[in-house]
Amino acid sequence: MSYDVIVVGAGSMGMSAGYHLARQGIRTLLIDAFDPPHHEGSHHGEPRLIRHAYHGGKAYVSLALRAHTLWNELEEATDTSLLIQSGVLNMSSANVYSYEERLKDARQLGVPLELLDADEIAKRWPGIRLTDDFTGLYEPEAGYLFSEKCVAAYRQMALAEGAILLPYTNVSSIEAKGEGVSVHTQHGVFHADKAILSAGAWFKTLEPFIKLPIQSVRKVVGWFQSDESLFDTKNFPGFTLGSLAGGFYGFPSIDGGGVKIGRHDQGAPWQPGEPIQPFGAYPDDEGDLRSALETYMPLAAGKLIRGSVCKYEMTSDEDFIIDYHPAYRNILLAGGFSGHGFKFSSVVGEILSDLTVKQATQQDISLFSLSRFQV
């Protein structure tokens, strides 16, 4: 059987694209090396922050707002709670980052925001200890997403709309032939008019058909026992923290599971095929996270409850790649989501579907062109 579109990599972006395509009657085949949602890519260890007041320009703010609407629609369609509007507090030392640009862009697009000093932050969230050089940008309408549930919800909807999913099917090579594309797997060769390649941290497995400037990186997150009266979901928001010691992000203690914290910068490079070290293999896995908590949220720096290892797929400028294959207009690439892509996966799926079906999108994706790199 031949399909209209084959999606290679049915994770965060691919599964969403599969749904947006299938709902329009496009015959869609989703192929994944695992059984999404799974623990081998970039979407596990939920939750994920969804912020609207984005750095990097107004295009990101518009995308975040559209993404939020689409998450709400998915919640309604599947009768599942996926997005918790907890508010997100961004904190940064003036020595690291200023919120001026972000504030301007977001306000122009109607995002409600508050700029707070360290004293005001301490009054509202007594668990936080900041020095006077810190400023906070609070987004009351932002929050977090249960990423694995989101992928599962898109899977449910994509299959209900007629998409076919082949789990545990590894794509070993791709060929573009005339007007079509052939995708080779251990379960046979599949054909379609078009393809979307959304292989996350595993893009290297699609070389030499496509070679993208993406570095996959091992990342860790930890959940720490916290004073529930200060850090539970009733009292504490999602957060980002820009300090001279590094960039961190985190979440309130959900159902007593402890404050979750991760570090955005740094991490060990990783390549498909290499073993990935479990949490705790390096002293910094716990040490970095604990040290940030001890400094800025000491009553959330209790016993480590659990840790998890996940993968980022970094571009050099941390902007995404959403573009056509340089040699084939019927093949779309979606990768390099650089540790901040999950929140956008709902709208990225819509964009990929629009580009596939109409060769156009209403969103501004000029930041994400592949031509900004020398490939």
Ligand SMILES: Cc1cc2nc3c(=O)[nH]c(=O)nc-3n(C[C@H](O)[C@H](O)[C@H](O)COP(=O)(O)OP(=O)(O)OC[C@H]3O[C@@H](n4cnc5c(N)ncnc54)[C@H](O)[C@@H]3O)c2cc1C
């Ligand atoms: C620790 C951590 C914290 C994060 N925090 C946030 C956050 O707070 N907010 C936010 O917005 N984002 C966050 N992110 C980033 C976000 O999760 C990723 O940007 C996003 O999940 C990437 O989606 P993807 O579709 O590219 O990758 P994935 O969801 O991993 O999907 C790729 C899929 O491709 C499949 N695949 C790959 N190669 C092949 C092949 N050859 N054959 C078949 N299948 C293949 C894989 O099995 C996988 O299912 C975080 C990421 C991590 C790791």
